[in-house]
Amino acid sequence: MNPSRPSMTFTLPPVPERVRAVVSRLPVRPPSALLALALNRLWWPLLDESARRGLAGRVVELHVDDLGLSCRLVADRSGLHAARGSQAPSVRLRAAAATYWRLLQGQDDPDTLFFERALVMEGDTEFGLFLKNTLDAVGPIELWRRRADRR
Template sequence: MPKILQPSLRFVPFSAQKSVLIPALHSIFSEAITDGDFEFLQDKWLKISILDLQLNWWLSFDQDQLIMASPKDNIAEDVSFSANGDDLVLIAGRKQDPDTLFFQRRLKIEGDTELGLEVKNLIDAIDIEQLPSSIHDLVDFSACFLQNTHDELAVANG
């Protein structure tokens, strides 16, 4: 992720982050939410940390919808996922497998192992083709760009 995004994203107010993130997640996971695939998160909290951007989000599921807690709520998460932004884009764009990144210690999953596995399986089940075309195109472009950059660096250093 460009370093210029680091300070600017970290200072985006929670209400603005929530007003973008929750509708986006509902759009991405609409079928899974309807099918009850998020019920395992009922009364549980998932913390997602984008390490290089110093962003943290706490998500749960209540009354058939995803909910987000403010950092001021001091939520004790049941499971946490943390990675750098580039790696999360690669996962979203299907250029990297979460298991591979986990074993390379680029994706950290801490806390309730069973809950973490359910979250990972839900992420794996995302069909990027079903995302709105603008989001799909942006994720696909970004993931391809990052993968090509990683590949070129590996060849140059290897």
């Protein structure tokens, strides 16, 4: 846990089976488009041009195990978008919702979660490392500060 982290943290409750049953039936595109919209607002403006070029055209799939939810994103010059189903992912990340939430808040280190198998990465290892380093460069605290500054 990061001691400089604002006290806005809370734990996600377990996902009820009824919720999972509904969410797991959702098509991939709507939640992907929603996630792209949020990341374009909060994260994309914080990236430098070389990071944006490195992400361009690469599909990242995020799977939230306990929700049965998948999101597929691809970047271009204008930002992130929902990836078409025909585009194979370069990297696939799998974790529980609470794990992603803790990462967003900066409570957990992605390397630790990876070695504990709470966060699983499959696919292009070199691109996965680039993505991790890009996320680390921005950092969760920067995302929260930017959000707090808008209020």
